[in-house]
Amino acid sequence: MKGRFYEPLWRSQIDLQDDKVYLGFRDLMEVRVANALMGVGVSAIRVRAAIEMAREVYGVERPLSTESFRHNGRDIFMKVIDRDANGAEREQLLNTFRRQYEFTAVVEPSLKHIEFDNAGTPRLWWPKGKGTQIVVDPARAFGQPIDASSSVPTSVLAAAGRYQGVEMAAKAYDVTAAAIRRSMKFEDEIAVRLAA
Known part of the structure:
Protein backbone atom coordinates (compact mmCIF):
# COMPACT_ATOMS: atom_id res chain seq x y z
CA MET A 1 0.00 0.00 0.00
CA ARG A 123 19.18 -29.15 -1.89
CA LEU A 124 19.07 -28.94 -5.69
CA TRP A 125 16.95 -27.10 -8.23
CA TRP A 126 16.45 -28.49 -11.73
CA PRO A 127 15.11 -25.30 -13.43
CA LYS A 128 13.80 -27.17 -16.50
CA GLY A 129 13.34 -30.58 -14.88
CA LYS A 130 15.83 -33.41 -14.35
CA GLY A 131 15.64 -34.44 -17.98
CA THR A 132 17.63 -31.39 -19.07
CA GLN A 133 20.56 -32.34 -16.82
CA ILE A 134 20.95 -28.69 -15.82
CA VAL A 135 20.99 -28.10 -12.08
CA VAL A 136 21.50 -25.30 -9.58
CA ASP A 137 23.47 -26.68 -6.66
CA PRO A 138 24.66 -24.20 -4.02
CA ALA A 139 27.55 -26.55 -3.22
CA ARG A 140 28.96 -26.48 -6.77
CA ALA A 141 30.13 -23.65 -9.05
CA PHE A 142 28.98 -20.99 -6.57
CA GLY A 143 25.35 -21.85 -7.27
CA GLN A 144 25.46 -21.12 -11.01
CA PRO A 145 23.39 -23.32 -13.34
CA ILE A 146 25.66 -26.20 -14.32
CA ASP A 147 25.75 -29.30 -16.47
CA ALA A 148 24.88 -31.94 -13.85
CA SER A 149 27.41 -34.55 -14.98
CA SER A 150 30.46 -32.31 -15.42
CA SER A 151 29.68 -29.43 -12.99
CA VAL A 152 30.75 -26.93 -15.68
CA PRO A 153 28.57 -23.77 -15.66
CA THR A 154 26.10 -23.63 -18.54
CA SER A 155 27.27 -20.11 -19.34
CA VAL A 156 30.81 -21.42 -19.95
CA LEU A 157 29.66 -24.36 -22.08
CA ALA A 158 27.29 -22.17 -24.10
CA ALA A 159 29.97 -19.53 -24.75
CA ALA A 160 32.46 -22.22 -25.79
CA GLY A 161 29.89 -23.80 -28.10
CA ARG A 162 29.22 -20.48 -29.81
CA TYR A 163 32.91 -19.60 -30.10
CA GLN A 164 34.46 -22.98 -30.95
CA GLY A 165 31.51 -24.88 -32.33
CA VAL A 166 29.66 -27.66 -30.53
CA GLU A 167 32.04 -30.54 -31.30
CA MET A 168 35.25 -28.64 -30.46
CA ALA A 169 33.77 -27.24 -27.25
CA ALA A 170 32.63 -30.72 -26.20
CA LYS A 171 36.17 -32.02 -26.68
CA ALA A 172 37.74 -29.06 -24.90
CA TYR A 173 35.53 -29.48 -21.81
CA ASP A 174 35.32 -33.28 -21.95
CA VAL A 175 31.52 -33.25 -22.12
CA THR A 176 29.04 -34.55 -24.65
CA ALA A 177 27.91 -32.48 -27.61
CA ALA A 178 24.40 -32.80 -26.13
CA ALA A 179 25.62 -31.04 -22.95
CA ILE A 180 26.90 -28.14 -25.09
CA ARG A 181 23.62 -27.90 -27.01
CA ARG A 182 21.53 -28.08 -23.79
CA SER A 183 23.63 -25.35 -22.23
CA MET A 184 23.32 -23.14 -25.30
CA LYS A 185 19.55 -23.60 -25.37
CA PHE A 186 19.26 -22.94 -21.62
CA GLU A 187 21.38 -19.77 -21.80
CA ASP A 188 19.43 -18.55 -24.86
CA GLU A 189 16.16 -19.00 -22.93
CA ILE A 190 17.56 -16.99 -20.02
CA ALA A 191 18.68 -14.21 -22.40
CA VAL A 192 15.18 -14.05 -23.94
CA ARG A 193 13.56 -13.84 -20.48
CA LEU A 194 15.95 -11.08 -19.39
CA ALA A 195 15.30 -9.13 -22.58
CA ALA A 196 11.51 -9.27 -22.09
Whole structure:
Protein backbone atom coordinates (compact mmCIF):
# COMPACT_ATOMS: atom_id res chain seq x y z
CA MET A 1 0.00 0.00 0.00
CA LYS A 2 1.18 3.49 -0.78
CA GLY A 3 3.25 5.17 1.90
CA ARG A 4 3.23 2.13 4.19
CA PHE A 5 6.45 0.35 5.16
CA TYR A 6 6.47 -3.43 5.37
CA GLU A 7 9.18 -5.44 7.08
CA PRO A 8 10.96 -7.89 4.77
CA LEU A 9 9.38 -11.34 4.65
CA TRP A 10 12.71 -12.82 5.81
CA ARG A 11 16.31 -11.79 6.36
CA SER A 12 18.77 -12.67 3.60
CA GLN A 13 21.16 -15.55 4.21
CA ILE A 14 24.01 -13.27 3.19
CA ASP A 15 24.87 -9.98 4.87
CA LEU A 16 28.13 -8.35 3.80
CA GLN A 17 27.42 -5.25 5.89
CA ASP A 18 27.46 -2.98 2.81
CA ASP A 19 23.74 -2.04 2.74
CA LYS A 20 23.14 -4.14 -0.38
CA VAL A 21 20.80 -7.11 -0.68
CA TYR A 22 22.36 -10.45 -1.61
CA LEU A 23 20.32 -13.61 -2.02
CA GLY A 24 21.52 -17.09 -1.12
CA PHE A 25 20.12 -20.33 -2.54
CA ARG A 26 17.39 -20.64 0.12
CA ASP A 27 16.45 -16.99 -0.43
CA LEU A 28 16.06 -17.66 -4.16
CA MET A 29 13.85 -20.67 -3.44
CA GLU A 30 11.68 -18.53 -1.10
CA VAL A 31 11.37 -15.82 -3.76
CA ARG A 32 10.50 -18.42 -6.39
CA VAL A 33 7.72 -19.94 -4.29
CA ALA A 34 6.36 -16.57 -3.09
CA ASN A 35 6.28 -15.38 -6.71
CA ALA A 36 4.54 -18.58 -7.84
CA LEU A 37 1.92 -18.20 -5.10
CA MET A 38 1.21 -14.60 -6.01
CA GLY A 39 1.20 -15.57 -9.69
CA VAL A 40 -1.79 -17.85 -9.12
CA GLY A 41 -3.73 -15.25 -7.17
CA VAL A 42 -2.62 -15.63 -3.56
CA SER A 43 -2.38 -12.12 -2.15
CA ALA A 44 0.87 -10.83 -0.67
CA ILE A 45 -0.97 -10.35 2.62
CA ARG A 46 -1.91 -14.05 2.68
CA VAL A 47 1.62 -15.10 1.77
CA ARG A 48 2.96 -12.97 4.64
CA ALA A 49 0.40 -14.43 7.08
CA ALA A 50 1.23 -17.97 5.97
CA ILE A 51 4.96 -17.37 6.39
CA GLU A 52 4.44 -16.04 9.91
CA MET A 53 2.24 -18.98 10.88
CA ALA A 54 4.58 -21.51 9.29
CA ARG A 55 7.50 -20.03 11.21
CA GLU A 56 5.54 -20.51 14.40
CA VAL A 57 4.48 -24.07 13.56
CA TYR A 58 7.75 -25.33 12.03
CA GLY A 59 10.28 -23.11 13.77
CA VAL A 60 12.15 -22.31 10.53
CA GLU A 61 13.06 -18.91 9.08
CA ARG A 62 12.30 -19.81 5.44
CA PRO A 63 9.19 -22.03 5.49
CA LEU A 64 8.12 -21.51 1.84
CA SER A 65 11.15 -23.38 0.58
CA THR A 66 10.52 -26.46 2.66
CA GLU A 67 9.04 -29.62 1.23
CA SER A 68 6.17 -29.37 3.70
CA PHE A 69 4.73 -26.24 2.21
CA ARG A 70 2.02 -26.59 -0.41
CA HIS A 71 -0.68 -24.43 -1.99
CA ASN A 72 -3.88 -24.76 -4.01
CA GLY A 73 -3.88 -21.34 -5.71
CA ARG A 74 -6.06 -19.45 -3.20
CA ASP A 75 -5.06 -20.64 0.23
CA ILE A 76 -1.73 -21.81 1.51
CA PHE A 77 -1.31 -25.14 3.22
CA MET A 78 1.34 -26.83 5.32
CA LYS A 79 1.87 -30.58 5.35
CA VAL A 80 1.40 -31.99 8.86
CA ILE A 81 2.03 -35.56 9.98
CA ASP A 82 -0.62 -36.69 12.49
CA ARG A 83 -0.80 -39.86 14.57
CA ASP A 84 -4.13 -41.58 15.04
CA ALA A 85 -5.26 -43.38 18.23
CA ASN A 86 -3.36 -46.52 17.14
CA GLY A 87 -0.11 -44.60 16.57
CA ALA A 88 -0.26 -44.82 12.77
CA GLU A 89 1.04 -41.77 10.91
CA ARG A 90 -1.29 -39.91 8.58
CA GLU A 91 -0.42 -36.97 6.34
CA GLN A 92 -2.85 -34.05 6.26
CA LEU A 93 -2.68 -30.47 5.07
CA LEU A 94 -3.28 -27.55 7.41
CA ASN A 95 -4.97 -24.55 5.80
CA THR A 96 -3.08 -21.66 7.34
CA PHE A 97 -6.01 -19.27 7.18
CA ARG A 98 -8.84 -21.41 8.49
CA ARG A 99 -6.66 -23.82 10.48
CA GLN A 100 -8.62 -26.71 9.00
CA TYR A 101 -7.37 -29.94 7.50
CA GLU A 102 -7.69 -30.53 3.77
CA PHE A 103 -6.96 -33.61 1.66
CA THR A 104 -3.58 -33.79 -0.02
CA ALA A 105 -5.16 -34.66 -3.40
CA VAL A 106 -6.67 -31.16 -3.61
CA VAL A 107 -3.32 -29.42 -3.32
CA GLU A 108 -0.80 -29.15 -6.15
CA PRO A 109 2.87 -28.99 -5.13
CA SER A 110 4.40 -25.55 -5.60
CA LEU A 111 8.01 -26.67 -5.29
CA LYS A 112 8.30 -28.35 -8.68
CA HIS A 113 11.73 -29.53 -9.83
CA ILE A 114 13.32 -29.05 -6.41
CA GLU A 115 15.16 -31.91 -4.75
CA PHE A 116 15.08 -31.94 -0.94
CA ASP A 117 17.41 -33.40 1.65
CA ASN A 118 16.23 -35.66 4.49
CA ALA A 119 15.25 -32.64 6.61
CA GLY A 120 12.92 -31.33 3.86
CA THR A 121 15.25 -28.46 2.95
CA PRO A 122 15.90 -27.64 -0.71
CA ARG A 123 19.18 -29.15 -1.89
CA LEU A 124 19.07 -28.94 -5.69
CA TRP A 125 16.95 -27.10 -8.23
CA TRP A 126 16.45 -28.49 -11.73
CA PRO A 127 15.11 -25.30 -13.43
CA LYS A 128 13.80 -27.17 -16.50
CA GLY A 129 13.34 -30.58 -14.88
CA LYS A 130 15.83 -33.41 -14.35
CA GLY A 131 15.64 -34.44 -17.98
CA THR A 132 17.63 -31.39 -19.07
CA GLN A 133 20.56 -32.34 -16.82
CA ILE A 134 20.95 -28.69 -15.82
CA VAL A 135 20.99 -28.10 -12.08
CA VAL A 136 21.50 -25.30 -9.58
CA ASP A 137 23.47 -26.68 -6.66
CA PRO A 138 24.66 -24.20 -4.02
CA ALA A 139 27.55 -26.55 -3.22
CA ARG A 140 28.96 -26.48 -6.77
CA ALA A 141 30.13 -23.65 -9.05
CA PHE A 142 28.98 -20.99 -6.57
CA GLY A 143 25.35 -21.85 -7.27
CA GLN A 144 25.46 -21.12 -11.01
CA PRO A 145 23.39 -23.32 -13.34
CA ILE A 146 25.66 -26.20 -14.32
CA ASP A 147 25.75 -29.30 -16.47
CA ALA A 148 24.88 -31.94 -13.85
CA SER A 149 27.41 -34.55 -14.98
CA SER A 150 30.46 -32.31 -15.42
CA SER A 151 29.68 -29.43 -12.99
CA VAL A 152 30.75 -26.93 -15.68
CA PRO A 153 28.57 -23.77 -15.66
CA THR A 154 26.10 -23.63 -18.54
CA SER A 155 27.27 -20.11 -19.34
CA VAL A 156 30.81 -21.42 -19.95
CA LEU A 157 29.66 -24.36 -22.08
CA ALA A 158 27.29 -22.17 -24.10
CA ALA A 159 29.97 -19.53 -24.75
CA ALA A 160 32.46 -22.22 -25.79
CA GLY A 161 29.89 -23.80 -28.10
CA ARG A 162 29.22 -20.48 -29.81
CA TYR A 163 32.91 -19.60 -30.10
CA GLN A 164 34.46 -22.98 -30.95
CA GLY A 165 31.51 -24.88 -32.33
CA VAL A 166 29.66 -27.66 -30.53
CA GLU A 167 32.04 -30.54 -31.30
CA MET A 168 35.25 -28.64 -30.46
CA ALA A 169 33.77 -27.24 -27.25
CA ALA A 170 32.63 -30.72 -26.20
CA LYS A 171 36.17 -32.02 -26.68
CA ALA A 172 37.74 -29.06 -24.90
CA TYR A 173 35.53 -29.48 -21.81
CA ASP A 174 35.32 -33.28 -21.95
CA VAL A 175 31.52 -33.25 -22.12
CA THR A 176 29.04 -34.55 -24.65
CA ALA A 177 27.91 -32.48 -27.61
CA ALA A 178 24.40 -32.80 -26.13
CA ALA A 179 25.62 -31.04 -22.95
CA ILE A 180 26.90 -28.14 -25.09
CA ARG A 181 23.62 -27.90 -27.01
CA ARG A 182 21.53 -28.08 -23.79
CA SER A 183 23.63 -25.35 -22.23
CA MET A 184 23.32 -23.14 -25.30
CA LYS A 185 19.55 -23.60 -25.37
CA PHE A 186 19.26 -22.94 -21.62
CA GLU A 187 21.38 -19.77 -21.80
CA ASP A 188 19.43 -18.55 -24.86
CA GLU A 189 16.16 -19.00 -22.93
CA ILE A 190 17.56 -16.99 -20.02
CA ALA A 191 18.68 -14.21 -22.40
CA VAL A 192 15.18 -14.05 -23.94
CA ARG A 193 13.56 -13.84 -20.48
CA LEU A 194 15.95 -11.08 -19.39
CA ALA A 195 15.30 -9.13 -22.58
CA ALA A 196 11.51 -9.27 -22.09
